[in-house]
Amino acid sequence: MEYILKTKQLSKYFYQKKALEKVDINLEKGKVYGILGPNGGGKSTFLKLAAGLLKPSEGEILIDNKNPGVYTKSIVSYLPESNYFYKWMRIVDSLSFFQDFYEDFDIEKARKSLNFMKLEEKERISSLSKGMLGRLKLTLALSRNAALFLLDEPLNGIDPVSREKIITSILAAFNKKSTIIICSHLIYYIEKLLDYIFFLSEGQIILEGEAEDLRNKKKMSIDQLYQEVFQS
């Protein structure tokens, strides 16, 4: 079995706070994974570790059998929750930026996606609404032919119409060579995308399994299961 991401006893501490504690997961190529949990559960920390923005306190994380670094950054497409663009940028500049730095960036795909997302290339990023910004970030992240996509709360602050567009884009971007990890607490919208699910709470995996198995075993939707797990 081919794994794109493996962790071994992966922990991340911020002073005394344990953001992630002894996490062991192996992610196969060609699947969509959901890391679900409440805010502060360690979802974003996990993605940042995979993106190479954070360094593990203990344990290790391997992407395509390599420690996060220049190579892994070239095959990982990371979509952070925040507005990470430079202040001076227009949409067209962000396209050029991605084209210049990522060999796997498909500019034509990005332009089509912008059109689909109803975004104008000449617009200043600083003037975009939260929904438009979310759509732009997703356009850029999904226009790469990356081996691993890390999507941190891609639906946060997005209106229902845009959410549907985003879901459609994620589906369109997916192929059997790539793996997608989606972190979200808006389960209802992303449930249909997910093959495998991790429930993360206080830095630890408290439940995991194939989405279909969990639904059958618990006789409820993932959304309902989420409510049950985190409200108990």
Next chain:
Amino acid sequence: MITLLKYEIYRRWKWLAIRYAALIILGFIFYNRAAVSPMQYDIIAASMGKFFLISLIAFAIIIVEGINMLKEDLFEQSGYLTFTIPRRGRAILFSKLTLLFLQLSLWTIICIQFGSMFFHKLPLEEISQITTQINFPFYPAILFVLTVFFNFVLMVHFSLTLTKTLLYNKKYSGIISIGIFFLLAYLIEKFYYGPFLHQIQRIYVEIGNVSNVGMLSAGYTSVIMNVVLSVIFFSATAYLLERKINI
């Protein structure tokens, strides 16, 4: 590296253009005042002084910007964009320092150009008096100033990067970076420059060439020491950026 440099320039080109245009325009305004007042040396001196002051302000802005170039990426969310691109830490740092070097070079060219224009408005006999009185090692001095400037910026960069490595939280990062900077400055003075320069000074005193001791700080010895220190700070900062930092 060139692509990184291109985006560093993109990020700042408007301010760069405004800054240098302002320096040149003000230089011409002050020079014009000096030029229309021949033999009125008080006016020429005042114009020179004003240009000198404006140049110093521009220099200070370049220093602050040189520091902010890395600080923004370390402490603002734009760091997610900068530090997820597949480039080495040293390439990212080098592109920022290259822009700093280009800025400084342009500043130096403008200042030397206007300086010489003003200089020619002074009486010739006074110029020759000044030049004979000052036994000034011009090139070592320029190199010394350049390396001191780079050392300063690299020390600040290292302090900021070390702070961000040790401390994820942004809250006290400013004060801790300043603390690290002053501690480094103290240690460098005490254990690096201090003993070495003291030794050199002793040798100079022993051979009776005391007059050269004052110029020692502007000599090639200090330039080499500065370069060594810059290489150490650059390597350490690049290492932290690539291997240790938490963005």
